[in-house]
Amino acid sequence: MKYATEFRDGKLARKIAAAIDAECTPDRSYTFMEFCGGHTHTIARYGLEEMLPKSIRLVHGPGCPVCVLPVGRVDSAIELARDHGVILCSYGDMMRVPGSHRMSLLRAKAAGADIRMVWSTLDALKIARENPDREVAFLAIGFETTTPPTAMALKIAKAERLTNFSIFCNHVLTPAAMRAILDGESLPLQGIIGPGHVSAVIGIEPYQEFADRGQAIVVAGFEPLDLLQAILMLTRQVNEGRPRVENAYVRALPAVGNPKAREVIAETLQLRGAFEWRGLGRLPDSALRVADDYADFDAELKFQLPYRAVPDPKSCACADVVRGLKRPEQCPLFGRTCTPDEPIGSCMVSSEGGCAAHWLYGRHRNKAAA
Amino acid sequence: MNEQPRRRDTRLFPRPLDIANGRVDMTHGGGGRAMAQLVSEIFGQAFDNEFLSQGNDMAVMPPADGRLVMSTDGYVISPLFFPGGDIGSLAVHGTINDVAMSGATPLYLSASFIIEEGLPLADLRRIVLSMADASRAAGVPIVTGDTKVVERGKADGVFISTAGVGVLADGLEIGGDRIQEGDAILVSGSIGDHGIAILSKRENLDFETAIESDSAPLHRMIRAMVEAEPEIHCLRDPTRGGLAATLNELANQSGVGLVLEEEALPIKPAVRGACELLGIDPLGVANEGKLLAFCPKDKAEALLAVMQAAPFGSDAAIIGHVVADPLKLVRLETSFGSERVVEWLNGEQLPRIC
Numbered sequence: 001m002k003y004a005t006e007f008r009d010g011k012l013a014r015k016i017a018a019a020i021d022a023e024c025t026p027d028r029s030y031t032f033m034e035f036c037g038g039h040t041h042t043i044a045r046y047g048l049e050e051m052l053p054k055s056i057r058l059v060h061g062p063g064c065p066v067c068v069l070p071v072g073r074v075d076s077a078i079e080l081a082r083d084h085g086v087i088l089c090s091y092g093d094m095m096r097v098p099g100s101h102r103m104s105l106l107r108a109k110a111a112g113a114d115i116r117m118v119w120s121t122l123d124a125l126k127i128a129r130e131n132p133d134r135e136v137a138f139l140a141i142g143f144e145t146t147t148p149p150t151a152m153a154l155k156i157a158k159a160e161r162l163t164n165f166s167i168f169c170n171h172v173l174t175p176a177a178m179r180a181i182l183d184g185e186s187l188p189l190q191g192i193i194g195p196g197h198v199s200a201v202i203g204i205e206p207y208q209e210f211a212d213r214g215q216a217i218v219v220a221g222f223e224p225l226d227l228l229q230a231i232l233m234l235t236r237q238v239n240e241g242r243p244r245v246e247n248a249y250v251r252a253l254p255a256v257g258n259p260k261a262r263e264v265i266a267e268t269l270q271l272r273g274a275f276e277w278r279g280l281g282r283l284p285d286s287a288l289r290v291a292d293d294y295a296d297f298d299a300e301l302k303f304q305l306p307y308r309a310v311p312d313p314k315s316c317a318c319a320d321v322v323r324g325l326k327r328p329e330q331c332p333l334f335g336r337t338c339t340p341d342e343p344i345g346s347c348m349v350s351s352e353g354g355c356a357a358h359w360l361y362g363r364h365r366n367k368a369a370a
Numbered sequence: 371m372n373e374q375p376r377r378r379d380t381r382l383f384p385r386p387l388d389i390a391n392g393r394v395d396m397t398h399g400g401g402g403r404a405m406a407q408l409v410s411e412i413f414g415q416a417f418d419n420e421f422l423s424q425g426n427d428m429a430v431m432p433p434a435d436g437r438l439v440m441s442t443d444g445y446v447i448s449p450l451f452f453p454g455g456d457i458g459s460l461a462v463h464g465t466i467n468d469v470a471m472s473g474a475t476p477l478y479l480s481a482s483f484i485i486e487e488g489l490p491l492a493d494l495r496r497i498v499l500s501m502a503d504a505s506r507a508a509g510v511p512i513v514t515g516d517t518k519v520v521e522r523g524k525a526d527g528v529f530i531s532t533a534g535v536g537v538l539a540d541g542l543e544i545g546g547d548r549i550q551e552g553d554a555i556l557v558s559g560s561i562g563d564h565g566i567a568i569l570s571k572r573e574n575l576d577f578e579t580a581i582e583s584d585s586a587p588l589h590r591m592i593r594a595m596v597e598a599e600p601e602i603h604c605l606r607d608p609t610r611g612g613l614a615a616t617l618n619e620l621a622n623q624s625g626v627g628l629v630l631e632e633e634a635l636p637i638k639p640a641v642r643g644a645c646e647l648l649g650i651d652p653l654g655v656a657n658e659g660k661l662l663a664f665c666p667k668d669k670a671e672a673l674l675a676v677m678q679a680a681p682f683g684s685d686a687a688i689i690g691h692v693v694a695d696p697l698k699l700v701r702l703e704t705s706f707g708s709e710r711v712v713e714w715l716n717g718e719q720l721p722r723i724c
Contacts, residue, residue: 004646010707047708224706340713361710 007223037064037352203257399519454582586659627695
């Protein structure tokens with residue numbers, strides 16, 4: 001627990017908050033995006049926004065893997081399990097994500113589909129070995145952080161000639177999403193907090209292009225002190241007028257990331273021409289698919305899953321929430337028809353989603369304090 | 371109670387059950403001789419008591435002095451055996467605790483078994499002996515029971531349903547709707563042990579931990595508590611959904627707000643570490659041998675001392691207080707210095723925890 005609790009020290013946190021306050025120039029406003037859902041969760045859980053001066057505004061970004069997965073992809077996963085007789089292995093986060101007609105993996109499972117919740121790709125491989133007569137597919141989602149285990153599973157499956165195993169690959173790329181946010185309609189940002197675990201794979205260099213576009217970038221860990229420290233560093237960069245990429249997560253993160261993991265990814269996965277993101281639309285070179293050399297393990301080819309774009313549920317504001325254009329409570333569905341128990345939009349499903357985080361920790365804050 | 375354990379009737383059942391190698395099959399639920407032998411040699415011998423040996427489909431018990439309290443609970447836990455207990459002891463402790471949370475003294479239990487074809491007889495006997503031990507140690511006999519066998523794949527090893535009857539002394543009024551503003555909130559010991567012990571043994575998540583389930587009967591602690599402090603407003607065992615679910619339930623039932631202090635929560639370092647690793651909140655993890663108590667603030671210290679002196683209560687702590695709150699929120703004052711709302715969790719990460 002050391003290395004975790006010491007980064008949750010409330011007294012130190014107030015000191016950093018005071019330093020941020022002192023750093024803020026009067027009459028100037030600072031808008032920063034925390035890209036990652038893990039950061040959103042920490043900010044909401046520890047009530048960090050309340051510790052910050054009014055001139056700092058934090059915007060929740062799209063870095064929650066289940067939140068950016070479009071309905072069409074959820075439908076394909078359900079189809080895979082329900083219509084192809086496949087044992088579909090999925091991380092727990094995906095189970096309640098609503099697809100079309102309020103169907104989800106959890107509901108498809110209740111209706112008879114063989115869907116297994118796993119904690120790692122190794123579990124999926126084990127299930128494939130134990131069920132040689134069945135097809136086993138792993139529903140791969142996530143940013144660069146969760147990509148290496150998928151890549152390793154492909155290598156292992158090929159080495160073991162596991163002919164009944166495949167991957168339904170939905171891995172997406174952080175820099176592509178950042179580019180889309182800066183290119184598209186969004187709030188004017190001055191800085192971005194980068195996810196530490198993504199950089200643990202890709203390093204910090206890929207963010208240089210955003211610094212070149214005038215964004216202050218600080219890559220941070222996931223404890224409250226990590227985030228406050230990152231906000232302090234961003235504020236200083238803005239005040240100095242010298243945007244650059246900084247690493248605030250030196251205790252865990254070498255600036256080069258993990259070249260070995262990148263090697264395995266490069267061998268087993270390759271860029272897709274375009275991929276649809278919920279909220280951000282179709283983005284070029286923004287996601288990975290199974291590489292041609294591993295095509296036998298590509299569930300999309302093996303089961304001929306066509307991608308069908310499906311519009312988001314009516315009045316659901318997830319698309320605006322993941323771009324920081326709306327706060328969760330500004331969605332007409334928030335807390336009314338859309339709750340973590342009965343999510344309509346994907347941001348309400350994972351605790352990393354902006355809506356779920358706000359529902360869990362934030363929604364009563366003002367009322368309770370009154 | 372009978373002094374002599376019952377012997378196998380060699381005229382009825384010439385060959386003993388092959389407990390070492392045998393398995394439950396469909397004949398064990400068919401109502402014939404095989405079922406009679408299973409009931410006699412596994413259940414009858416283990417649970418043996420004067421009520422069960424009446425040999426009827428029901429037990430006849432003497433009149434009780436006070437109001438009757440009754441509760442029932444089903445047990446479907448996976449795995450059947452886990453560090454610190456098994457489905458049998460859990461089925462005894464859980465129902466004893468449910469009866470006792472009213473302040474009542476539990477008197478009798480019933481037990482009903484739904485067994486999956488193929489369950490090794492050795493496993494069944496181990497479970498039944500564990501139930502018998504738990505019931506004897508608690509002083510609450512299993513007085514009637516039932517056995518059914520279902521086809522392979524229609525259950526998972528064995529499901530057990532127990533019911534408990536107890537007697538409640540006059541003057542005790544303990545319930546989830548009686549919590550009042552100003553009450554103190556106490557917990558009888560460390561939280562999250564059961565859920566983490568089970569999780570560590572799930573087939574897809576085997577991790578090394580010394581954590582054992584806290585499964586335990588709490589009726590003796592409760593008797594000591596109500597004798598020392600009859601003004602206890604509420605007792606509740608925070609099982610599935612952990613403290614988070616139970617406290618939200620109670621806040622709604624009593625129409626109050628609850629405020630917890632994170633620093634005061636007793637959590638074992640290994641449980642804290644496992645929760646951290648898995649990204650789960652110890653407040654949402656199940657307990658099977660803990661209770662929450664609500665009493666007027668000025669009685670809290672005395673009640674705490676009684677709990678700490680009682681069996682299974684040595685780590686008891688005062689963890690919060692009750693406030694007026696029309697929103698009926700459960701709030702946590704974090705050691706970080708902020709405050710957050712404690713919500714019900716969605717819980718599907720841990721199916722079949724009890």
